[in-house]
Amino acid sequence: MAQVREIIELLTHILNENGCTKLKAEVFRLAKFDKDEATLSFWKMLFELLYYRKYGVIDEVTIKAFSELTTEELVVYVKQELQNLGFLSKEFSLLPNDASSGSRELLLAFAWLLCKQNLVDKFMDNCSSPIEDASLLNEAESNNTAQEVRSLALSASLSPVQKVQQLQLLNGKLRSSLRRLYALQREKAKLQHRVNECTLGASLTPDMPHLSSLEVHLLRHPLLMNKIMGLLEKDNVRLAHLQEWKNQEQVFWKWMESVLELKVKESPRNDETPMMYYNIGPDPLSRMNDARRKLEEAILRYETIIEQIEELWETKRSEVSGEELDGLLDLLNMEISLQRSNLAMGSSDFFLLRDPTFVLNKEDKKKPNLPRNIEHLPAAAIGHGDEMGMPAEISSEISALESQLRLLETELSRNTTRNTSDLERLSLRVPEALLVQPASCV
Template structure:
C-alpha cells in the first residue's frame, strides 16, 4: 500500500517518490502476469519489466517509455500509470480471487463454446525452408498423446483418492449441505499442529479483504484527487506553451533585423516550396497511372479466378452444412454456461440430490450444478468436434489426391 507522503510527492513530480512507485508497479504487474519477484531484484530489471508490461497491456504514453532506467525520476508519470492500471475493470477482484485461500476441494468447470481459429490460411505459401519432416511431426504427436494419457491417469488417481476421503468423512462436517471434509480439513485432523499456518493465511486474506472494502469506500475521493493532479499538469503544459510562443514572437524580429541575409534565405525557401509543389503534382500523376495499371491487373486476375470460384463455393457450402448440423442444439433454449472454479460436494444417492459443483452449496437447487449435466453437455460438444474433424480429414484427403495426380511416376498408397 503506497504511503500518503509518496502520493503527495508524486503529485508534484518529486524524485524521492520514484523508486517507491517503480517497486509498487513492479510487484502489482508481477502478480497480474503470474510471475515471482523478490526484494533483491535490480532496479533496472524492475524498470524494464514495468515499461514492457504497461506497453503490453495498452498503456502507450511515450513519456513513460522515456524515463531513465535507474528509476530516479518520473514519479508523476508513474502515478498516472498506476491510476490507469487501477482503473482497469475488475483488476482488484481478479487479484483477490487469484490469491484466495482454498480450503475446499475445487475443480475447474467450463461448458462455454470457444471459437477454433482457422489455421489453414497461409499454409500454402510456405517456402522450401519452412518444410518439416513428417516423421518428426508423428513423433511429436505420439509424445503429446503419451503425456496426455499420463496426465489423464494421474487425474483419475487423484479423483479416486478424493472420493475415498469424501466417503470416509461423510456425515462428519458441521455444515449439513457439505456433509464431508475436504482434503485440507482432513489434513488438519491428522496434523492439528498445522492449524497455526492456516490461521495466519486466513488472517492475511482477511486483512486484504478489509483493505479492499476500505478502498471501495474511499475510491471516489482518490479519483477526485487525481482530477486535481491532471488539472495541475494541464496548467503547467499551458504555461510552457505560452512561454515558448512568447519567446518565438520576441526573437523573430531580432533575427530579421540583425541578419541582412534573411531576405535571401526566405527567397530560397520560396523556390524550394514551389519545387516541392511541382514534385507533388508529378507524384499524383504517377500514382494515378500506377492505380490504372493495377486495376487492369486486378480485372485480368478476376477473370482467371472465375474458374476457381465454383470449387471454392463448393467448399464453402460443405463448411456451411457442417455448421448447420449444430443448429439444433443452438436453437434450443439457452442455459447458463458454467465457467470457473466450483467446489466438489459428494451427495447421497437418492433422487433428490446428485454429485454437484457449487461455489457455495446451499439448500436451493439452483446453487449447484450436477456433474451429470456437465458431462452431457461436454459429450454433445465432443460429438460436434468429431464431426468437424471428420470433415477436415475428408478435405485433406481430397487435397492430397489432387497433389498426387500432378506427380508423374509416383504411386501413393494410403495407410
C-alpha cells in the first residue's frame, strides 16, 4: 500500500509540474471509495487536462476560465469533451451537474484520459531546453505588435475608403519591416562572425573552436545565467519524475484495477440498460424509445410463428429420409419432362388450327368440302353455310380456339410455377441441396 501511495504522489508531482493544480494522494484514495469530498478536485483536474490536451499548455487563461465558469457549465463541458474523445460511460454522463457526487467515476475517467491520450508522453515532449527559449532574451519586444492589433480592431467602424487607406498604410509598414528585417539579418551575420573571430580558441564544446553568440550573451549577463540554470535544474527534476513514472506506472494501473473491481462489486448489475451512453435531447430520446418498443412488440408477435416453423422443419426433416427425397425429386423431374413434351405437341396442333385452309368442291356445291381440321369441330359450330358453300361461323370458331389457347397457356404457366415452388420447398428439406432448373424453365 505504501508503494501505491508513493506512485500516486509521484503522479501528482508530475501533474503539478506541468501546470495542473496540486493534489494530494489522499484525494485519490477518497475517490476510490466514492467519497464526495474529492469530487470537485477531480472535475477541476479533468478540465485542466482537457485544456492541456487541446492547447499544449496550462496557463492563466485556464485559471481564469475555471474561475469564471459556473459549476454546471464546467461539468457539462467536461462531459461533452470526454464523450467527443470516445469516453462513452452512462454512469459518468449521468453524474449530477452540481458536482456533488461521483468521485469514483471521475477517477475512472481520469485514468482513461491519462491512458488513451498519452498525457505523460505529451509531458515529455514538451520538456525542452530553456536555452532555446528566445523569449528569455527578448522580454521587452512585441509592444508594437500589440498596438497594430488594437488598430485593426478599431478599423471595423471605418468606411470602405478609410479601410482601403488603412490597408495601404499597413502594406507600407509591412514592406518597411521586411526591409528592416533583411538588414538586421545581414547585421546579425556580420556581428556573429566578429564574435566568432574574437573568441577563437575559447570553446566550451569540442566540436566548436569558438564561443557562440548565446554563450557570449550569457557570460555578459550573469543574472540571466542564474535564471537559466534554475530552469535547467527544474527540467531535470521533471524528466527524472517522468522517467520514474515510466518505470513504476504498472503499480498505479494495478491499483486502478482494484478501483474498477470495487465499482463492479458495489454497483447493481442491470442487463436491460446498455453500458454505452451519450447525451441526447428529450425529443429524439422519446422517439428512439417508441421505436424500440414497437420493435420489441413485432419480435414478440412473430416469435411464436418462427418457433412453429422451426418445430415443423425439425419434424419434417426427421420424417423424410434422404432416399425418399431423392425419389420425389426424380418423380417430379419425370413429370415435368412429360408435361413439357405434351405441351410441345399440343402447341404444334394449335399452330395448325390457327390458320386453316378452305377448299371449294366444284362438283357438289350443296355439300362443302370442309378442311381436314374443321371436321373435328362440332356441327353446331359450323353453321348452314352460304351460297358458295363456305361455313358461316368460321370467325367465331377461330375466336373460340384462340380463347382456348390462352386458357391452356395460362394453365401451363400456373403448373410451371406450382411445380417450381414444390421443387424449391423439397430442396430446402435436404441439407446442402442445390436446385438447378432446366434452361427451358428459366
